[in-house]
Amino acid sequence: xxxxxxxxxQAGSADRAPVPAASSRERSLDRVVQMLDxxxxxGSPIAVAELSRQLGAPRSTTYNLxxxxxxxxxxxETDGRVxxxxxxxxxxxxxxxxxxxxxxxxxxxxRLSRETGETAELCTLQNxxxxxxxxxxxxxxxxxxxxxxxxxxxxxxxxxxxxxxxSDRAAVEALVPEADRFLPDGRRVELDDFIASIEEADRLGxxxxxxxxxxVTMCLAAPVxxxxxxxxxxxxxxxxxxxxxxxxxxxxxxLLAEARQVSLGSREAQGRRxx
Amino acid sequence: xxxxxxxxxQAGSADRAPVPAASSRERSLDRVVQMLDxxxxxGSPIAVAELSRQLGAPRSTTYNLxxxxxxxxxxxETDGRVxxxxxxxxxxxxxxxxxxxxxxxxxxxxRLSRETGETAELCTLQNxxxxxxxxxxxxxxxxxxxxxxxxxxxxxxxxxxxxxxxSDRAAVEALVPEADRFLPDGRRVELDDFIASIEEADRLGxxxxxxxxxxVTMCLAAPVxxxxxxxxxxxxxxxxxxxxxxxxxxxxxxLLAEARQVSLGSREAQGRRxx
DNA sequence: TGGTGTTGTCTCTTGTAATGGACAAGTGTC
DNA sequence: GACACTTGTCCATTACAAGAGACAACACCA
Numbered sequence: 001x002x003x004x005x006x007x008x009x010q011a012g013s014a015d016r017a018p019v020p021a022a023s024s025r026e027r028s029l030d031r032v033v034q035m036l037d038x039x040x041x042x043g044s045p046i047a048v049a050e051l052s053r054q055l056g057a058p059r060s061t062t063y064n065l066x067x068x069x070x071x072x073x074x075x076x077e078t079d080g081r082v083x084x085x086x087x088x089x090x091x092x093x094x095x096x097x098x099x100x101x102x103x104x105x106x107x108x109x110x111r112l113s114r115e116t117g118e119t120a121e122l123c124t125l126q127n128x129x130x131x132x133x134x135x136x137x138x139x140x141x142x143x144x145x146x147x148x149x150x151x152x153x154x155x156x157x158x159x160x161x162x163x164x165x166x167s168d169r170a171a172v173e174a175l176v177p178e179a180d181r182f183l184p185d186g187r188r189v190e191l192d193d194f195i196a197s198i199e200e201a202d203r204l205g206x207x208x209x210x211x212x213x214x215x216v217t218m219c220l221a222a223p224v225x226x227x228x229x230x231x232x233x234x235x236x237x238x239x240x241x242x243x244x245x246x247x248x249x250x251x252x253x254x255l256l257a258e259a260r261q262v263s264l265g266s267r268e269a270q271g272r273r274x275x
Numbered sequence: 276x277x278x279x280x281x282x283x284x285q286a287g288s289a290d291r292a293p294v295p296a297a298s299s300r301e302r303s304l305d306r307v308v309q310m311l312d313x314x315x316x317x318g319s320p321i322a323v324a325e326l327s328r329q330l331g332a333p334r335s336t337t338y339n340l341x342x343x344x345x346x347x348x349x350x351x352e353t354d355g356r357v358x359x360x361x362x363x364x365x366x367x368x369x370x371x372x373x374x375x376x377x378x379x380x381x382x383x384x385x386r387l388s389r390e391t392g393e394t395a396e397l398c399t400l401q402n403x404x405x406x407x408x409x410x411x412x413x414x415x416x417x418x419x420x421x422x423x424x425x426x427x428x429x430x431x432x433x434x435x436x437x438x439x440x441x442s443d444r445a446a447v448e449a450l451v452p453e454a455d456r457f458l459p460d461g462r463r464v465e466l467d468d469f470i471a472s473i474e475e476a477d478r479l480g481x482x483x484x485x486x487x488x489x490x491v492t493m494c495l496a497a498p499v500x501x502x503x504x505x506x507x508x509x510x511x512x513x514x515x516x517x518x519x520x521x522x523x524x525x526x527x528x529x530l531l532a533e534a535r536q537v538s539l540g541s542r543e544a545q546g547r548r549x550x
Numbered sequence: 551t552g553g554t555g556t557t558g559t560c561t562c563t564t565g566t567a568a569t570g571g572a573c574a575a576g577t578g579t580c
Numbered sequence: 581g582a583c584a585c586t587t588g589t590c591c592a593t594t595a596c597a598a599g600a601g602a603c604a605a606c607a608c609c610a
Contacts, residue, residue: 025565025598029303029340033347040366044373049557058599063558065304065598072308076374080557084370086401089377089408091315092367093424095359098319099351102364126361133364149368300568300595324587333569338588340568355587 031057031065036084037127041151045081096134101233104265105224106134108235108258113138116251119238123159123221127151128175130160133233142240146213153180155189158207158221159234165202165223166230169195183212206252216241220252222259235259306332306340311359312402316426320356371409376508379540380499381409383510383533388413391526394513398434398496402426403450405435408508415515421488428455430464433482433496434509440477440498441505444470458487481527491516495527497534510534 034055039046046054052062066082069075076085096102105122112120113136122134129151146152154160154176164172172195181189201207201221210218221236235258237251309330314321321329327337341357344350351360371377380397387395388411397409404426421427429435429451439447447470456464476482476496485493496511510533512526 027303027343027567028598029307029343029347031598032304032307033349036349036362036366040362040369043369047557059558060560060600061598068302068304072304074308074311083373084366086370086374086399086408087311087315088363089367089370089374090401090406090424091311091359092364092370094315094318095361095364095367097422097424098358099361099364124361126365131365133361147372149365149372302597303568306568322587334588335570335590336568 028065031061032069035065039083045078045083047081051082100265101262102133104262105233105235108262109134109136112235112237112254112258116254118251121236121238122233123236124233125163128177130154130157130163155181155194156183156213158209158219159236161198161201161207162221162223162231162234164198172198184214206256208248210241218243220248220255222255224259225263235262303340306336307344310340314358320353320358322356326357375540376499376537377408379537380508380510383537384409384411387510387512387529387533391529393526396511396513397508398511399508400438403452405429405432405438430456430469431458431488433484433494434511436473436476436482437496437498437506437509439473447473459489481531483523485516493518495523495530497530499534500538510537
């Protein structure tokens, strides 16, 4: 069980603002954005009255907005509960078709998974958390740790360390809420250690973590850089923790090669834009 | 090349309203919905000024809304052009994970494609057009006619005939705009013939079309019924036009079996809701 | 059956955002 | 360089929607 209020605030806080406490007379658009963020954090359909309560929004407003969004097809109502609608799915498909990073990243993940038989993922930073944008499961009978779209605390993952490259101590502190500094098994990730591992990942140009998300998993992650050489995404493998050094070296080199290719895509796009 | 204005109106018209001409003082939410629909119909990034012009919306309003939506992550701006943002992608993933029809339909499509090696699709009605919700390409070196999310005129497809089952003449006339009554090769689909084929598809419980979308393609479609026995989606195969009768019979029976299974999913959900 | 809490709709008021229009900063074109 | 046109920003105004609160319709329990 997760703490809905915490999730809501993280979702609402977008990138920096500490959630404006949903006070006074808000813009309808802001309310809508809050609703969508909350639904995403919630992850499943919710009753309108409950949604209103969780958001701290006036009931009449919430009912009105939900009605409008439902009529527009952005939300759908099933059994008295609302959730994302079909149109949002179609818009999402348009995004993944048109967005260069996602398109190239997905191709890379498919190649990596096909060639190695391992589970490969494309990940980014979203709302101060690690999010799997695309995943291709491996052939190995190995349970998948997480699903596409889910938000995972940054300290749990190798990718999280790469994605924070270049952030100073204050930024890391601001971006990683207290609740996210505990691993699933209850161990605490100390800020100093975490920052050290971020710096090391940045220096090495890759990151490997073992037994963080769970005791049997190892993550290998490589950074995808944008045209300004900032880490905008990662490619990663999720493999059993007892994978041999020879094998991980091999996987890592494939991973780094693909990540370089995807990064080049951004650079080319930049070149085209510049011309 | 397509006619953007026509597409825009179809997109904006939701399900019946003939686009309110974007007059007077519109609600911001309506404007946003119009923008999203237009972007979907347009299919690729567009300059804000151009978007404003195409929508017939005031420029200041458009710039304001685009700024808000971009800050919220619902849209993204690249090279002075805006398009759907990463958040919409994540919301879309949530939809496809939580929606029973899509989840079950996708599994069915994967099974059909894997077992037969043919291209299989899950399709629904959206904005008076046929839309591919999910597709799994076959192993055969056969070009794929269309991409996920694209909107295709109903008369071009077998699924289109099934999706209109139960609509009377007036409904069909209202739903299929004049421009959609021509096939890609320029041939016109007469309303009487089209309605007859809709009725036949409804009676048979499946539909097969040959050489409509192009001269080398055959489509086999089977209906997925919702809990009220209305056609809410279709499963279909896209195969070469010279596929043998034996083979199409075999494909059709697999298709019908899967479509029945997916339909049962809706019925079970209804049962759960009722209890 | 009455009591208590919840859900969803409706109305009215008032704060506020959508809009028209002015303006500055490009971008070609002759 | 002047001219025509476009792009993007910024106000002031006022039409309109966000919100408070009343109310009806249930649901649940004693």
